[in-house]
Structure formats: structure tokens, C-alpha cells
Amino acid sequence: MGQDSKIRVLIAKPGLDGHERGAHVVAYGLRDEGFEVIYTGLRQTPEQIVSAAVQEDVDVIGLSILSGAHLSLTKKVMEGLKAKGANDVLVTVGGIIPEEDKKTLEEMGVAGVFTSGSKIKDIAALIRTKLGKNA
Amino acid sequence: MEEKLALMIEAARKSNERALAKLISHVEDRKPGWKDIMKAIYAETGRTCVIGVTGSPGAGKSSLVGEFAKQLGDMGYTIGIIAVDPSSPFSGGAVLGDRIRMRDISTYKNIFIRSMATRGMLGGLCQAARDVVRIMDFAGRDIVIIETVGVGQDEIEVVSASDYVVLVTYPGGGDSVQAIKAGVMEIADIFVVNKCDRGGADVIVSEISAMLDLSTETTEEIPPVIKVSAFTKEGIDKLMEILSEFIQKKNEGSHYQKEHIRQEVMSILETEMVTLIKEKISSNGNMEKELKLILSGKSDPYSVADELIKRFAVIKNPKQKRKGDFQ
Ligand code: B12
Ligand SMILES: Nc1nc2c(ncn2[C@@H]2O[C@H](COP(=O)(O)OP(=O)(O)OP(=O)(O)O)[C@@H](O)[C@H]2O)c(=O)[nH]1
Ligand SMILES: [Mg+2]
Numbered sequence: 001m002g003q004d005s006k007i008r009v010l011i012a013k014p015g016l017d018g019h020e021r022g023a024h025v026v027a028y029g030l031r032d033e034g035f036e037v038i039y040t041g042l043r044q045t046p047e048q049i050v051s052a053a054v055q056e057d058v059d060v061i062g063l064s065i066l067s068g069a070h071l072s073l074t075k076k077v078m079e080g081l082k083a084k085g086a087n088d089v090l091v092t093v094g095g096i097i098p099e100e101d102k103k104t105l106e107e108m109g110v111a112g113v114f115t116s117g118s119k120i121k122d123i124a125a126l127i128r129t130k131l132g133k134n135a
Numbered sequence: 136m137e138e139k140l141a142l143m144i145e146a147a148r149k150s151n152e153r154a155l156a157k158l159i160s161h162v163e164d165r166k167p168g169w170k171d172i173m174k175a176i177y178a179e180t181g182r183t184c185v186i187g188v189t190g191s192p193g194a195g196k197s198s199l200v201g202e203f204a205k206q207l208g209d210m211g212y213t214i215g216i217i218a219v220d221p222s223s224p225f226s227g228g229a230v231l232g233d234r235i236r237m238r239d240i241s242t243y244k245n246i247f248i249r250s251m252a253t254r255g256m257l258g259g260l261c262q263a264a265r266d267v268v269r270i271m272d273f274a275g276r277d278i279v280i281i282e283t284v285g286v287g288q289d290e291i292e293v294v295s296a297s298d299y300v301v302l303v304t305y306p307g308g309g310d311s312v313q314a315i316k317a318g319v320m321e322i323a324d325i326f327v328v329n330k331c332d333r334g335g336a337d338v339i340v341s342e343i344s345a346m347l348d349l350s351t352e353t354t355e356e357i358p359p360v361i362k363v364s365a366f367t368k369e370g371i372d373k374l375m376e377i378l379s380e381f382i383q384k385k386n387e388g389s390h391y392q393k394e395h396i397r398q399e400v401m402s403i404l405e406t407e408m409v410t411l412i413k414e415k416i417s418s419n420g421n422m423e424k425e426l427k428l429i430l431s432g433k434s435d436p437y438s439v440a441d442e443l444i445k446r447f448a449v450i451k452n453p454k455q456k457r458k459g460d461f462q
Contacts, residue, residue, distance in 0.1 A: 005164040056156065
């Protein structure tokens with residue numbers, strides 16, 4: 001009764017990447033889909049991202065990376081989550097990701113990769129499906 | 136209680152961050168069993184010192200909270216931060232951005248930050264925030280800082296339930312003094328004029344002081360008004376001095392006040408009653424019959440409301456109450 005559950009998403013930009021537009025578009029887009037989006041701003045370390053994800057108890061982490069360092073940064077985040085026993089958190093990655101790296105990311109456990117031109121509707125749909133939650 | 140919840144409580148008691156975070160979600164989402172959690176931990180709460188920080192949008196609340204937390208953390212306190220931002224009335228979603236200005240402290244071992252959306256809870260935000268404070272308290276946080284935008288009755292209520300209220304304003308905020316006049320003034324224990332690096336702060340300080348002189352009874356203590364800069368750190372020492380003095384005083388006295396408890400029980404009851412009645416109504420034909428009566432001129436909204444209250448709000452035979460009815 002009175003249940004008021006929301007999908008909580010952390011949008012983070014790891015590393016020294018100043019391209020903030022995509023992260024904004026996704027953050028506000030997902031808000032309009034009814035999600036609660038925690039935005040942590042630029043230049044986050046993987047450690048900061050993992051710590052925020054645990055404290056905020058998010059369902060999803062969305063990494064926005066346009067710097068080209070997506071493989072190493074994502075790997076560090078995945079390892080950090082595991083170390084904290086939080087590897088049940090869904091991880092998605094967006095930005096400039098070459099086609100051939102998508103598979104590597106997926107092998108690391110990334111649930112979805114979204115490159116330029118991705119639609120918010122598709123991002124939201126993937127998150128809802130993977131979580132099996134509709135809020 | 137479900138074993139899973141009991142284990143979570145046990146782990147949170149030992150300050151396990153993930154368990155603390157999960158407990159907060161469970162209670163914030165009002166998932167089944169949330170009240171059992173609160174009942175189980177209540178006796179071990181009431182120790183933390185709650186500092187409310189409010190003020191106009193963009194005044195620098197998050198920047199200052201980050202600074203307080205860092206300094207209080209360095210003094211050896213464990214800190215919980217609750218940063219409240221509004222939910223969109225259209226989608227029900229929210230962008231919670233207070234962490235952007237607290238980045239430097241986000242991995243400090245003794246600082247735990249939680250963002251919270253208002254979720255348009257009917258008078259429920261205050262209670263939900265209180266519950267989160269209590270869970271942090273239970274998990275051993277010495278100080279809990281709540282940040283919320285000083286607009287909207289609900290959000291003002293949240294900070295006014297704190298032990299100490301910091302009202303943040305800034306020069307160039309245009310109507311910031313107006314906003315203070317409009318109602319948040321009474322709840323402040325200290326007025327902080329931020330961004331004094333930009334000039335114009337002295338004018339605001341004197342305006343606020345003049346306002347306080349006019350409106351404060353001679354017997355009351357006039358709250359301090361100070362100018363600071365979260366950027367240059369000017370005035371922060373003075374602010375920390377006042378804050379830590381208060382925290383020490385609170386730690387000596389402490390514990391719940393009778394009047395606060397009375398308010399809290401009332402507030403829980405209000406939310407629960409509304410939810411209960413809404414549920415009853417929707418599971419009993421959603422008022423369709425009554426609405427028809429009103430439309431055809433045979434009744435009116437006032438009589439229908441009276442009748443529904445009589446029908447649903449009074450539990451005639453408590454023995455027949457289903458287990459969990461009030462959960
Ligand atoms: C605008 C722009 C800039 C602006 C950024 C302004 C800002 N504050 O954002 C400025 C001029 C500052 C800039 C600077 C640089 N840029 Co630039 N920039 C671009 C450009 C043209 C567009 C990026 C953009 O905003 N797109 C619009 C948004 C909405 O799209 P998006 O970010 O792709 O996001 C979408 C998806 O990727 C996805 N998505 C993104 N994030 C996330 C997150 C999640 C969780 C999900 C699910 C989805 C998702 O959804 C979004 C919506 O569809 C791109 C080229 C391009 N066409 O992409 C180059 C580009 C990204 N830049 C590039 C470079 C090299 C630079 C510089 C290093 C240039 C230099 N030598 O100085 C600097 C570095 C700046 C820095 N500090 O990081 C390269 C990157 C190369 C690479 N990664 O291999 C690109 C690809 C250009 C190129 N072809 O060479 N840049
Ligand atoms: N010049 C100056 N700018 C400041 C100062 N403190 C904060 N700011 C800037 O003011 C803006 C808002 O700061 P925040 O700390 O996010 O303010 P806030 O009150 O938490 O904002 P909301 O939570 O959005 O209402 C940011 O751009 C800060 O960089 C200060 O002391 N001086
Ligand atoms: Mg803020």
C-alpha cells in the first residue's frame with residue numbers, strides 16, 4: 001500500500017571528458033520518462049561513481065563517455081561495483097563508441113551501448129525491460 | 136518481520152553503506168514492511184543532530200553543505216546528507232543535481248550523501264525525510280544535514296523539523312530578501328549571505344538585520360546574520376564556529392521533544408488516513424454512484440464527503456480489521 005517506487009538512474013561522466021551535452025540530454029530525457037536521475041557532473045573518478053551508485057541505491061548507472069577512454073573507464077567501474085557487492089546494478093554506456101568496442105563492453109557486463117543519435121525512448125525501454133520495472 | 140529486512144537492519148546498524156542505502160529506499164518507496172523497519176529502529180534513534188539548509192534556488196546551498204560536511208567530518212563526526220530536489224509534476228521524474236557541488240566529498244568515508252525527490256507526496260515528504268534522517272541516525276550518523284529549496288510548504292516543513300536551520304541567500308538573488316519575508320524567515324536560526332566574493336553582500340546583511348530588528352520580540356534572541364563565500368571561504372570559519380557550538384549544545388541535551396512527537400504522530404496519521412480513504416474509495420466503485428447523485432442534483436459534494444468519511448474513516452468493528460489494513 002502507498003507504494004511509490006521509481007527507477008533511479010545515476011548519470012555520470014568519468015574521466016577528463018568535457019562533452020556534457022549528451023549527458024544532459026539523457027538526464028532530462030529520462031526525467032521526462034518518469035525516472036529519478038541523479039546527475040553528478042563532469043570529471044568523476046570510477047571510485048566516485050561507484051560510491052555514489054551505492055549510496056543512492058540506483059537501479060542503473062549510465063556512463064557518458066566521448067573521450068575514447070570508454071573501455072578502461074567502464075572496466076574500472078564494473079570492478080568497483082563488484083568489489084562493493086553492487087554488481088546487480090545495471091550499467092549502460094553512451095557517447096562515441098566505435099562499433100567494434102560494443103561487444104567488448106557487453107562482455108564486461110554492460111547492458112546496453114548507445115551512440116550518437118540514440119533515442120531516449122529506446123534507452124528508457126531497454127532499462128525498463130532489463131529491470132522488469134515500469135515506474 | 137521478513138528475514139531479509141532484519142538482516143538489512145543488522146548490517147545498517149554496523150554502518151554498512153549498502154544496507155543503509157537499501158533500507159532508505161525501502162522506506163522511501165513505502166514498500167511493504169517499511170513501517171516495521173521504522174518500528175524496529177526507533178528506540179535506537181534520537182541521537183543525531185539535524186541541520187536544515189534552505190534558501191532560494193542557486194543560492195549556494197549544496198556548495199556550503201559540501202563545505203560544512205567536509206569540516207565537520209574533519210572534526211571527527213560522521214555525516215549524513217539528504218539533498219531534496221523537486222519532482223516534475225508532469226512526468227513524476229526528477230533530475231537530482233546537488234551532488235555536482237559535493238563531488239569532492241563524495242568518497243569521504245564518513246560522509247553519506249542521499250538525493251531525494253519530493254515525489255509530490257501529499258504532506259508526506261516531511262515524514263519521508265524524517266524517516267530517512269532516522270535511518271541515518273540509526274546507522275550511526277552523528278550529524279544529518281538536509282538541503283532543500285526554500286519554496287513550497289512541504290519543503291519548508293522539512294527543514295523546520297530540523298534542530299537548527301540555516302537560511303542561505305545571496306546578493307543579486309533579486310527577490311531573495313522578498314522570499315525571506317514571505318515566510319521562511321521565522322524558521323531560521325542563522326542567516327547566511329553567500330557569494331560575498333561578488334560584492335553587494337553587506338547591503339543584504341543590513342537589510343536582513345533591519346528586518347530582524349523590526350520583527351523580533353525584545354525577549355527573543357536575534358539570529359546571527361553573516362556573509363560568507365563558498366568559493367573564497369571567507370566567513371566560513373565564523374559559520375563553522377556557530378554550527379559546532381550548536382552541535383555541542385545539542386549533544387548535551389538531545390532526545391525527542393514531546394511536542395515534536397505529537398506533531399509527528401499527527402503527520403503520520405494524516406498521510407495514512409488519506410491513503411486509506413483513497414484506497415477504500417477506489418475499491419468501492421470510485422465514487423461513481425455518489426457522483427451521479429451530485430450531477431443529477433440529488434446530493435452535493437459536502438454531503439458526499441461527509442458520508443464517505445462516515446463510511447470509510449470509522450472502523451466500526453476493530454476485530455474485523457484485516458491484518459495489515461493500516462500497513
Ligand atoms: C559539441 C562537441 C564539442 C564541444 C562540447 C561542448 C559541450 N560542453 O558538450 C567542444 C567544442 C567543447 C568540444 C571539445 C572537444 N572535442 Co568534441 N565534439 C563535439 C561534437 C561535435 C558533438 C558532441 C555533442 O554534443 N553531440 C550531441 C549529443 C546530444 O550527442 P551525444 O553526446 O553523442 O549523446 C547521444 C548519444 O551518444 C547517447 N549518449 C550519450 N551519453 C550517454 C549516456 C548514457 C547513459 C546513454 C544511455 C546514452 C548516452 O545519447 C545521446 C542522445 O542521442 C562531437 C562530434 C559528434 N558528432 O559527436 C565532437 C567530438 C566528441 N569531440 C571530439 C574531440 C576530439 C574534442 C576535443 C578533444 C577537441 C580538441 N582537440 O580540443 C575537445 C575536448 C573537450 C573536453 N574537455 O573533453 C571527438 C572525440 C573523438 C573520440 N572520442 O575518439 C569528436 C567525436 C569529434 C571527432 N569526430 O573527432 N567538442
Ligand atoms: N561567486 C560565487 N558563486 C557561488 C558561490 N557558491 C556557489 N556558487 C555558484 O552558485 C551556483 C549554485 O550553487 P549551488 O551550490 O548548486 O546552489 P544551490 O543553492 O544548492 O542550488 P539548487 O540546489 O539548485 O537550488 C553554482 O554555479 C555555484 O558554482 C560563492 O560563494 N560565490
Ligand atoms: Mg543544491
